[in-house]
Amino acid sequence: MDKFTRKTSFEQWLSPISNNLFEEQVKTYQLNYYTKKLHMTSFLKLLLYAQLHETESLRALSDCVFSEELQNTTQLDSISFSQLGRRLNRVPTKFFQTIFLDLVTQIHEKTDFQARRKTTTPLKIIDSSTLPLNLNNHKWAKFRKTKSGVKLHLRLVFMEKGCSYPDQSVLTNANEHDRGQLEILVDDKECMYVFDRGY
Numbered sequence: 135m136d137k138f139t140r141k142t143s144f145e146q147w148l149s150p151i152s153n154n155l156f157e158e159q160v161k162t163y164q165l166n167y168y169t170k171k172l173h174m175t176s177f178l179k180l181l182l183y184a185q186l187h188e189t190e191s192l193r194a195l196s197d198c199v200f201s202e203e204l205q206n207t208t209q210l211d212s213i214s215f216s217q218l219g220r221r222l223n224r225v226p227t228k229f230f231q232t233i234f235l236d237l238v239t240q241i242h243e244k245t246d247f248q249a250r251r252k253t254t255t256p257l258k259i260i261d262s263s264t265l266p267l268n269l270n271n272h273k274w275a276k277f278r279k280t281k282s283g284v285k286l287h288l289r290l291v292f293m294e295k296g297c298s299y300p301d302q303s304v305l306t307n308a309n310e311h312d313r314g315q316l317e318i319l320v321d322d323k324e325c326m327y328v329f330d331r332g333y
Contacts, residue, residue, distance in 0.1 A: 147182045155236055159229050172221050176208040180218070183207075192218040227305065238301045245293065251324060258301075259290045260319050260329040264308045275307055283308035287315045 160166055160174045180195060183204060189195045193215040198204055205211055242248065247256070267275050267282040275282040289302040304315050312332035320327055 147186055148179065150237055150240060151178075151233060152236055156233065159232055163226055163229055165225060165229070171210070172213060172217055174225075176210055177218075177221050177225075179208045180204075180210075180213075191215070192222070231303075234300075234303070238299070241299050241301075245297065247291075250293075254294075256322075256325045257292045258322070258325050258327050259292055260287070260327060260333060261290075262287045262312050262315075262332070277307060277309035281308075285310060285312075287312065287319060289319050 156174075156178070165174045180199075183189070183198065184195045187198070189198060196213050196215040196218060199208070199210055199213050250256075262285050264283050264285050267284065269276060269280060269282045272282040275284055277283055285306050285308045287304040287306065288300050290298055291301045292298045302319055304318055306315065312329075316333055319333075
C-alpha cells in the first residue's frame, strides 16, 4: 500500500467522527486541561493510526511518530510511550463509548435500518472475548491466581451482502459469567439472536 492510499484511508477513518460531539466530550471530561503537548485530537488520530496499521503496542506507536506522514497529521514531532500510557489512563471509557454509539447511529441511518427491519428480521450475533492484563498492574481485574483480565461482550448486527457492524458492547471483569450480560445485549423483540452456550 503506498503513502497516498494510506493517507486517504486514514482520512476516511476520521471523517465519520462528529467534531462537535468530540469537542463536547473533551470539554465535559476536561481532557485537554493542563495539556501541553498531547491534545485529544492528536491522541485520537494516533489511536486510529494504530488500529489501521495494526500497531502492537504504545512503544511501537511512539516509534511511528517519526514518520513524516504521521507528524503532519498529528502536529507532533515525537511522543514517548509513557506519555501515551498516561494519556490513555486519563480518558474514561464513557468518552469512547459516546463516540462509538454515535457512529452506530450513523450506520443505522445510512443503511436505513429501521425501514429495512420491517421487511426482514435483523440478525444479531453475541460473543465475548477475554483480554488478558498484567496481574501486577491490574489487581482490580484479578480472575485467577496468576491472571488479570477484562471481558468484552460484543453484539454484531449482520445484514445482507456481508455488511456487519458492532452496535453494542459491555466491558466486565473477566470472571463475570456471560449469562449476566444477556439482559443488556438482548433488548429487541424483533431481532433474531445467535450466541453460544455460555450465554
